[in-house]
Amino acid sequence: MKKFDPSNAIQDLRQFGEFGGVNPSVTDSATFTFMEAHTMTDTFHGETEGCFLYSRHWNPSNKYLADALAAMENTESAWVTGSGMGAITSAILQICSAGDHIVASMTTYGGTFAFMKNYLPKFNIEVTFVNMNDLDGVRKAIRPNTKMLYAETMSNPLLRIADLPNLSKIAHEHNAKLVVDNTFTPLIVTPANHGVDVVVYSMTKFINGKNDCVAGAICSTHEFINSLIDVNSGTAMLLGPVLDPKLSSSILKNLHTLHIRMMQHSKNAMYLAERFKEIGLKFNYPGMPEHPDHELLKSIMNKDYGFGGMIAIDLDTEKRSFEVMEKMQNADIGYLAVSLGYFKTLFSNSGKSTSSEIPEDVQKEMGMSEGLIRFSVGLDMYIERTFEKIVECLK
Numbered sequence: 521m522k523k524f525d526p527s528n529a530i531q532d533l534r535q536f537g538e539f540g541g542v543n544p545s546v547t548d549s550a551t552f553t554f555m556e557a558h559t560m561t562d563t564f565h566g567e568t569e570g571c572f573l574y575s576r577h578w579n580p581s582n583k584y585l586a587d588a589l590a591a592m593e594n595t596e597s598a599w600v601t602g603s604g605m606g607a608i609t610s611a612i613l614q615i616c617s618a619g620d621h622i623v624a625s626m627t628t629y630g631g632t633f634a635f636m637k638n639y640l641p642k643f644n645i646e647v648t649f650v651n652m653n654d655l656d657g658v659r660k661a662i663r664p665n666t667k668m669l670y671a672e673t674m675s676n677p678l679l680r681i682a683d684l685p686n687l688s689k690i691a692h693e694h695n696a697k698l699v700v701d702n703t704f705t706p707l708i709v710t711p712a713n714h715g716v717d718v719v720v721y722s723m724t725k726f727i728n729g730k731n732d733c734v735a736g737a738i739c740s741t742h743e744f745i746n747s748l749i750d751v752n753s754g755t756a757m758l759l760g761p762v763l764d765p766k767l768s769s770s771i772l773k774n775l776h777t778l779h780i781r782m783m784q785h786s787k788n789a790m791y792l793a794e795r796f797k798e799i800g801l802k803f804n805y806p807g808m809p810e811h812p813d814h815e816l817l818k819s820i821m822n823k824d825y826g827f828g829g830m831i832a833i834d835l836d837t838e839k840r841s842f843e844v845m846e847k848m849q850n851a852d853i854g855y856l857a858v859s860l861g862y863f864k865t866l867f868s869n870s871g872k873s874t875s876s877e878i879p880e881d882v883q884k885e886m887g888m889s890e891g892l893i894r895f896s897v898g899l900d901m902y903i904e905r906t907f908e909k910i911v912e913c914l915k
């Protein structure tokens with residue numbers, strides 16, 4: 521059997537436009553016409569393949585991008601959303617009903633944490649937050665009504681790795697689904713190959729890579745995606761977080777350069793990690809053998825894309841981290857901004873920005889320092905030069 525590789529899967533797509541354009545045509549229609557009246561009725565009942573009815577449900581441009589994402593993720597199907605949060609909240613609300621329970625990682629993206637902690641109680645859905653790297657703790661947290669385990673392949677900001685093969689085993693032993701946010705590690709990890717049931721993405725980050733839009737995706741089985749967009753009961757269909765098809769067309773073109781970008785992000789981050797080690801800086805990077813999950817990541821990753829573009833350094837105090845970040849922006853190393861996966865380096869103090877939804881005591885428990893700066897390393901051609909500038913800023 522041919523070995524699966526996500527970038528081969530993207531490269532082998534044949535998706536030309538209706539007039540032979542090498543890029544699929546953009547469909548900017550909200551509604552679609554039918555030649556025969558009964559086809560419309562059948563489409564409403566989900567009984568026709570390849571018929572488009574209304575763009576909140578399906579749209580050809582969204583379908584091209586969704587098909588490409590499903591190919592990349594080695595899943596049967598996918599659906600694209602207007603934001604990463606749109607994907608995450610739709611997947612969760614599709615799987616869980618009132619009275620259900622979720623076991624989730626303590627270290628998820630701030631918005632995900634806030635949704636689970638502050639919003640889901642409205643629907644009487646309970647969440648137990650655990651350290652996902654403690655598999656016994658995960659097992660102990662499971663209850664008879666647990667419907668979902670939720671983790672991020674690479675967590676923010678400490679870059680811990682979820683043990684996907686064991687977590688999926690635990691989930692399936694209890695008839696629960698494992699949902700994983702793979703935003704930090706597209707191409708590097710293919711979660712479905714390790715038993716993950718639903719993969720969610722913020723495409724705003726590496727997948728699009730340009731910081732010019734907000735978008736998300738859900739990749740899973742035909743059964744799950746069809747249930748999400750069921751006209752009578754599907755969360756995505758009824759809450760309506762659909763992606764604008766013009767953006768789908770733009771993101772699809774960027775998806776075709778994702779492998780080159782991921783390799784360069786990874787190469788640059790690895791270079792910085794090695795130099796940071798030499799100068800004795802405290803840092804987290806899963807590509808280094810010192811990282812607690814280095815071996816775990818090696819055991820689940822696809823070769824050739826590196827260990828990712830995210831790296832965090834610990835400058836102990838908030839004050840020092842603020843000083844260094846301002847200097848780095850003035851030295852044109854990159855921007856003092858949240859978000860990630862951009863061609864320029866972005867940096868922020870995690871505790872005071874992207875993880876600020878997480879209470880300070882939980883931040884401490886996670887091992888997060890108030891002086892932690894998270895970097896999304898850019899596509900710099902000469903990273904040695906960037907490193908020299910960083911050293912100047914640390915003086």
Ligand SMILES: *Cc1c(COP(=O)(O)O)cnc(C)c1O
Nearest residue numbers: 603604605629703722724734735
């Ligand atoms: C940004 C991000 C999200 C949220 O995505 P949006 O596109 O901003 O809605 C979710 N998970 C992770 C890991 C993220 O980095």
